[in-house]
Amino acid sequence: MLEFPVWNVNGIGGGWLIGIIATLHVYVAQFAIGGGLYLAVTEYIAFKNNDQPLLDYIRGFSNFLMLLTTVFGALGGVGIWFVVGNVNPTGISALIHNFMFFWAIEWVVFLVEISIAFFYYYSWGKVSKKFHLQLAWLYYGIAFMSLVVINGILTFMLTPGDWITTGNIWDAFFNPSYLPSVVLRTVITFAIAGVFAIVTSSRIKEEAMRVRMLHYSAKWLMPSFFLLPFIGYWFFSSLPESVASLVLSGIANIGSGNLSILTRLLLLVMLLSVTIYLVSLLGPYFNPKMFTFGFSIAILVLGLFVTGATESIREMLRKPYVIYDYLYSNGVRKSVAADSSNYNIIMHNKWIAEKTITPENQKIVGEKIFRVQCQSCHTTTGYRSMEDLASGWERDFIYRRLSALTATGIMPPFMGNDEERRALAEYIGDIVKAKPLVAEIK
Amino acid sequence: MPDQLPIPSPDVIPVPGDIGMILFLLYLTFFIHVVLMNILVGGTFLTFVSEMISKFSSNEQKRSLHEHLSEKLGHIMPFMVSMTITFGIAPLLFVQGIYGQFFYTSSVLMATVWLSVVLLILIGYYSLYFYTRGFEKYKNRRYIFISISMVMFAVVAFIYVNNLTLMQTPQKWLAIYTNTNGSGWYLNTDDITLIPRYLHIALSAIAVSGLLVLYLGMREKTNEQLKPFAIRWGAIWFVIPTLLQIGVGFWFYYAIPENLRSIFSHGTPGTLFQLSHVLFVVGTICITLSAIGKHKKMTAWLGIITVLLGILGKIINRDQLRQAYLREVNWTFDVLKTAPQYDVITLFFISLLAGIGLLIWVLRKYQKEVKANSPK
Numbered sequence: 001m002l003e004f005p006v007w008n009v010n011g012i013g014g015g016w017l018i019g020i021i022a023t024l025h026v027y028v029a030q031f032a033i034g035g036g037l038y039l040a041v042t043e044y045i046a047f048k049n050n051d052q053p054l055l056d057y058i059r060g061f062s063n064f065l066m067l068l069t070t071v072f073g074a075l076g077g078v079g080i081w082f083v084v085g086n087v088n089p090t091g092i093s094a095l096i097h098n099f100m101f102f103w104a105i106e107w108v109v110f111l112v113e114i115s116i117a118f119f120y121y122y123s124w125g126k127v128s129k130k131f132h133l134q135l136a137w138l139y140y141g142i143a144f145m146s147l148v149v150i151n152g153i154l155t156f157m158l159t160p161g162d163w164i165t166t167g168n169i170w171d172a173f174f175n176p177s178y179l180p181s182v183v184l185r186t187v188i189t190f191a192i193a194g195v196f197a198i199v200t201s202s203r204i205k206e207e208a209m210r211v212r213m214l215h216y217s218a219k220w221l222m223p224s225f226f227l228l229p230f231i232g233y234w235f236f237s238s239l240p241e242s243v244a245s246l247v248l249s250g251i252a253n254i255g256s257g258n259l260s261i262l263t264r265l266l267l268l269v270m271l272l273s274v275t276i277y278l279v280s281l282l283g284p285y286f287n288p289k290m291f292t293f294g295f296s297i298a299i300l301v302l303g304l305f306v307t308g309a310t311e312s313i314r315e316m317l318r319k320p321y322v323i324y325d326y327l328y329s330n331g332v333r334k335s336v337a338a339d340s341s342n343y344n345i346i347m348h349n350k351w352i353a354e355k356t357i358t359p360e361n362q363k364i365v366g367e368k369i370f371r372v373q374c375q376s377c378h379t380t381t382g383y384r385s386m387e388d389l390a391s392g393w394e395r396d397f398i399y400r401r402l403s404a405l406t407a408t409g410i411m412p413p414f415m416g417n418d419e420e421r422r423a424l425a426e427y428i429g430d431i432v433k434a435k436p437l438v439a440e441i442k
Numbered sequence: 443m444p445d446q447l448p449i450p451s452p453d454v455i456p457v458p459g460d461i462g463m464i465l466f467l468l469y470l471t472f473f474i475h476v477v478l479m480n481i482l483v484g485g486t487f488l489t490f491v492s493e494m495i496s497k498f499s500s501n502e503q504k505r506s507l508h509e510h511l512s513e514k515l516g517h518i519m520p521f522m523v524s525m526t527i528t529f530g531i532a533p534l535l536f537v538q539g540i541y542g543q544f545f546y547t548s549s550v551l552m553a554t555v556w557l558s559v560v561l562l563i564l565i566g567y568y569s570l571y572f573y574t575r576g577f578e579k580y581k582n583r584r585y586i587f588i589s590i591s592m593v594m595f596a597v598v599a600f601i602y603v604n605n606l607t608l609m610q611t612p613q614k615w616l617a618i619y620t621n622t623n624g625s626g627w628y629l630n631t632d633d634i635t636l637i638p639r640y641l642h643i644a645l646s647a648i649a650v651s652g653l654l655v656l657y658l659g660m661r662e663k664t665n666e667q668l669k670p671f672a673i674r675w676g677a678i679w680f681v682i683p684t685l686l687q688i689g690v691g692f693w694f695y696y697a698i699p700e701n702l703r704s705i706f707s708h709g710t711p712g713t714l715f716q717l718s719h720v721l722f723v724v725g726t727i728c729i730t731l732s733a734i735g736k737h738k739k740m741t742a743w744l745g746i747i748t749v750l751l752g753i754l755g756k757i758i759n760r761d762q763l764r765q766a767y768l769r770e771v772n773w774t775f776d777v778l779k780t781a782p783q784y785d786v787i788t789l790f791f792i793s794l795l796a797g798i799g800l801l802i803w804v805l806r807k808y809q810k811e812v813k814a815n816s817p818k
Contacts, residue, residue, distance in 0.1 A: 003450035003451055004450050004546055004547055004550055005448070005547060005550045005551060005615070005619045005624060006550070006624055007550050007553040007554075007624060007626050008623055008624035008625050008626070009626075017557075021560075067571070070524040071520070071523055071524050071527070071564075071567045072564070074524060074527045074528055074531075075527055075560055075563055075564055075567075077531075078527060078530070078531065078534075078560065079557075079560040081534070082549070082556060082557050082559070082560060083557055085538075085546055085549055085550075086549055086550055086553040086556065086557060086626070089450075089542075089546035089547075089549075089550060090453075092538070092546070093453045093538070093542045093546060094453060094455055096535065096538050096539050096542065097453045097455035097456065097457060097458060097539065097542075098455055098458070099458075100457075100458045100459065100464075100535060100536075100539045101458060101459065101783060101786040101787050101789070101790045102786060103535050104467075104532065104535060104790045105786075105789060105790050105793045107528075107531050107532050107535065108790070108793045108794050108797045109793070109797070110528060110531070111528050111529075111797065112797040112800060112801060114524060114528060115801055115804075116801075116804060118521065118524075119804055119805075119808055123808060123811075123812070126811070126812045126815055126816075127808060127811035127812060127815060128811055128814075128815065131807060131808075131811050135804070138800075138804070169458070169783050169785075169786055170785075333454070350447075350448035350449070350450070350616075351448050351616070351619055353616065353620065371624065
């Protein structure tokens, strides 16, 4: 982070903080979309069959959807924005300078979406069936549009495509993974709608109706069960070769560090997803009578884990970048990093007051360099801590390792000259309680 | 720009629109956000006051009227949370696009406090939910819920004022960063404009909510007693904070460094400054007249509109003052490179018009259908 101050989050680290808020938001936001389709289709069926119990159920469901999405959904989006702005201001600034007006379009879409949600909810029993159903379809159409717009910005971060060379906004928006990602997310929204509907269905008191709705809601998970493997393959094949190789080598090469985490996450997503589908199939679909509210909450929580894990995968695939091939995770632009070993970080960084390194201030400067360059992904003693990762390392090894960070394939280069690298190595050496250098003892 | 100040360089990606147009959009969307925010922050306060009177007043008629009013007001508030947040998104976007160097920095310096607003709003909202949905069920305890919401929203407003004052004083940043060790635990309380600025906004919020109560009174059709009562009560809660605003306004004005506040004594900022005061005076007279004796609907509307225009003037003044603060550190919009994306901008305006059109269609159809379906 060369321009901005750095928020000093130890413990779980900034990355996890973003992850937690993003996961909750994405889960609810995708429910807002899939739930819209669930509302429209179910209300259509209820009207067509003049089915009052079904109408009563869907009215309750719309209340639940409203309560969750109009505030929690909106606030979650703002929450991500706040936390990313705090953890990686350079990243969010780059996105806003590129996509300001796409974001403004997203805002219009969201505004219309929640307004129609209010109209829909408050017009139950007050307007004609036809108009109420129209409102449901309108809501879904607009909610889907919000996915279509935001997806361009999200996928840009992983596959900026030709934008890197052209700088053209349309290249940025309609980037290589745009289309598979829209389809992937759309199908996932059906499943999430099903998961939430299983929860609301399991609360129905009257048994026959509960059984019926559980069976019906479980069906909503099926399209994604059958389609996701194919769409997932399509999505992965749209990624740059270097990213795809990260996934493949991760599978073939279960070693230490991030690669194995990526592989484990992929396996976790697959296992959890299959579990969700199997439980939904064996529970609400085939044996709805035996299915309880507790089970439905378990499915809901599993779904949240899958969302969290897939969001983590998306973030890890980008490594070492936050905007692929353009901006590193620590807020350093790739172009600036071209001559990294000659970069004079303490001279360039406005937040490091020390402009020369002396034996007295060496470790203080080392700490400040750590904060600027490492802390966007690492902590000293918490998540991805230096205490663990550099445990047992000698100071000289740390120093040499710092000049070969890019060899990991998932880390940006160290930006700084020899003296600065030594200062950082000394600081990390202190964290892992490495012995002082032999030269110093003498 | 003085070298010693840690102001980040502008983003290398140009601003994707004309600065004037972005400022226009910023003022417009921020104006709507401010009015909604005023209704939310002041409205939860007035709901709380009304709730307390309905609980503790010795006058039975007063208790009953306030019970109706607090229920009515309370029901609007959850919707206001949603709308205030949504209308906050657009100005947040535009402000980051042109003042990002300052806004992100101050946000990081008080990051922990800044991020807490998300949680505080969530607590405030769901507490409101319990207040409105459990109005009968929690009859004796519901005041706790509205109190929580009121405090949460008042604190959120306070945090916002902290960040938006901190962003315009880069002279203090490095010392804050050093002293807090980047922990993000910081409030800008040593800024002498902070308290009067906050009070200025808090009073404005109560006054605007007074207008909301007055409006609810004007619209009241079923309860004959509530109608004149809400009109008067609303007008009082508009007029008193507005009169207090004179004192707070002077305090705020004289707290601003002289060389900066001098922008309000001449040129466009000066004209706008005076004009908005004239509008507030006219508005206050109209609101007072409309509530004395027999209610005069047209006069009340004239009052509401002039006050809203006055607020718009103040919002533009507020940004002019920010620009004056930033000129102190040799920053102007000239440092930003722009490369307008006219095609995307056109698409934005088309989507905006289409969205408004769609909502108007839905509203009209909704009104027509409700009328057709309601019992004759």
